[in-house]
Amino acid sequence: MIAGIIYKRALSDIRQNLTNQAMTILVVTLSMLLLLFFALFSFNLRHFVEELGSKLGIVVYLKKEVPQESIPALYKRISELKGIESVNYTSSEDAFRKLKKYLADEQQVLEGVDATFLPPSFEIQIDRAVFNIERIREVAAELSTWKEVSKVQYGQEWIDRLEVFSGLTQRALVGAGLLLLITTAFVVANTIKLTTYARQDELEILRLVGATNMFIAGPFLLEAFFQGLAGSLLATVIVYATTQYLQSLLSQHPLFKEVELVFLPLSYTAGIIGGSIIVCITGTAISMRRFLKL
Amino acid sequence: MKYIDSAIVKLTDVSKRYTVENLALHRVSLEVQKGEFIFLTGPSGSGKSTLLKLLFCAERPTEGTIRVDGMDISTLTPSQIPMLRRRVGVIFQDFKLLGRHTVFDNVALSLEVLGLKTSQVEKRVREIVANVGLIGKLEQKAIELSGGEQQRVAIARAVVNRPPIILADEPTGNLDRDRTNEVMELMEELNARGTTIIFATHDEKLFENTHRRVVRLENGRLVK
């Protein structure tokens, strides 16, 4: 029964202090917007690095002395590694032909060169579904220990660099996120403090007629829940709409046609909404605690 | 915790010091029996309000022990105070109403904090508001009422949850003779139903023809 009355009081309270409520929700929305955009940027960077990595694939160069007969067996061994999507063999001759074609008019530089001077190689594509950079590294490391293999390449420098960058932004995201959440808690706490000051008489009267702390603080906590939820939902909707809009712009542009913007996964958004609610309730609880003289 | 005693309020050597130089109450001992109606009087600044405030824990005593309705309130923890206040109805000289809220809302407050059902709250509020003669103004905002009407709303709020004890701090201080008499009648009625009443006033006329006990404070000391 007390719960019902607390709910009723919260509702009438919201109706009576609409401006205040709107201001608080606005502050929550703005902080959550910043947080979401930052998360979105970091998440897309990560996504881009993985995409790039999976497109690059792995090239395994064999030693020249590896006999032709052992190629099928090697092919089989590579295909049987975990998470491999496709394997393509390029013989020395094929490689020579490709190079010739590539050089086109400048072919004369290859005159007198042995057609087998290029090493034979395997091109490996990692299965996209199970792709991650760690897996590429593992496969590459494993392959380079094989006695038939002379060299393994997977665009590691690019990936390593991008990965360091994406790791940095991720850490910056966590830091900035914490700061933003703390700021939000402060602002919400302050708003509630102002509200409680403005309504000190009312709360005092409630106390005099025997209201428990829960009865007094309950409506404020419920309001905080609504504020946290509304603010973060609003921010999520805005960021989602912006992502869709940017994507439609990008897909019209010939240069960026291939670039895919992804929205945050459900777990991220749920986390941010949950965090926003917790922060608002915590801020309110801190203000109320001081006021209730617990 | 329950105290077997016919005294519903009992102060033993109670002192209250607000500041170093200001001693508002000095070793006051007082017993009020269940169902009694006593007047607490004395000049301005003698400590009447302070004594009442101690009884509902708006202030805590500097020394001494206080029992109210079986509870030792000198040792009450903050979380137990709401329980005491539901047993003690307080009527303030300045009413302490929610001005922007209706008469109904103001009176209902005492019942809502108890967690009563809406239908029950409604029934009891209507009953008591009719009792103080304000049923026609149930939906009017408190701030739009006259002083006498506001005082009656304050009384209705104090008694709607049927507390065994009523503390009234100058409830007639702002009222004319007719309104004062109405309030006094309400108090007599409540007392007739068994409510213990402690009535603080400096208006001698209110008790000059009464058989009620009159307790007098002077400079924070009990003189009679």
Ligand SMILES: Nc1ncnc2c1ncn2[C@@H]1O[C@H](COP(=O)(O)OP(=O)(O)OP(=O)(O)O)[C@@H](O)[C@H]1O
């Ligand atoms: N909150 C307070 N802080 C400091 N001193 C106080 C406080 N409340 C009351 N006093 C002092 O305590 C003394 C008793 O005050 P109290 O209000 O109890 O008197 P009273 O008998 O109710 O007077 P009145 O008839 O004018 O209402 C006065 O000297 C007053 O100044």
Ligand SMILES: [Mg+2]
């Ligand atoms: Mg007084």
